[in-house]
Amino acid sequence: xxxxxxxxxxxxxxxxxxxxxxxxxxxxxxxxxxxxxxxxxxxxxxxxxxxxxxxxxxxxxxxxxxxxxxxxxxxxxxxxxxxxxxxxxxxxxxxxxxxxxxxxxxxxx
Numbered sequence: 001x002x003x004x005x006x007x008x009x010x011x012x013x014x015x016x017x018x019x020x021x022x023x024x025x026x027x028x029x030x031x032x033x034x035x036x037x038x039x040x041x042x043x044x045x046x047x048x049x050x051x052x053x054x055x056x057x058x059x060x061x062x063x064x065x066x067x068x069x070x071x072x073x074x075x076x077x078x079x080x081x082x083x084x085x086x087x088x089x090x091x092x093x094x095x096x097x098x099x100x101x102x103x104x105x106x107x108x109x
Contacts, residue, residue, distance in 0.1 A: 001018070001025060001026070001027050001028070002027075002028045002029075002030075002031030002032070002033065002036065003015055003018075003027060003028070003029055003030075003031075004029070004030055004031070004054065004055065005043070006043070006045075008029070008030075011029055011030070012029065015027045015029065032055070032056065032059040033055055033059050033060060033061075033064065034059045034061070036064065037063065037064060037065065038064070038065050038067065039055065039060065039064055039065070039066045039067070039082075039087075040066075040067045040068075040069070041054045041055075041066075041067070041068050041069060041070070041076070041078050042069050043069075044070070045078075046068060046070045046073075046076035046077060046078055047070055047072075049073075049077065051077065053077060053078055053081065054078060055078070057078070057081035057082065057084075057085060060081065060082050060085040060087050061085070061087070062085065062086035062087060063087075064082070064087045064088070065087065065088045065089070065090065066078065066079060066082035066087045066088070066089050066090070067089070067090040067094075067095055068089075068090065068091055068092045068095070069092045069095055070091075070092045071091070071092035071093045071096065072092075074091045074092075074093065075089075075091060076091075079091060
């Protein structure tokens, strides 16, 4: 898994937390999405049309699924770039809808 963040300290902190939960997994900091099947933007980058992209779209490959946590705009600049590269895309709303049952169970348990 490759982790990228605008703040290297936060990326390193996330990797430490993930390693504690998944000790056999391999993590890389500041990698490119090359070689991955799934690319997820879990940052706020994309809320505005003039935001920087969280990754360089030149590394996106047709076989990748690119997903977004941002719900508005529905199609962020990253998703537009991914679609242009021939990738499958999933907007943020789809990610939220996929979690609704688990959120409800958590909140009502």
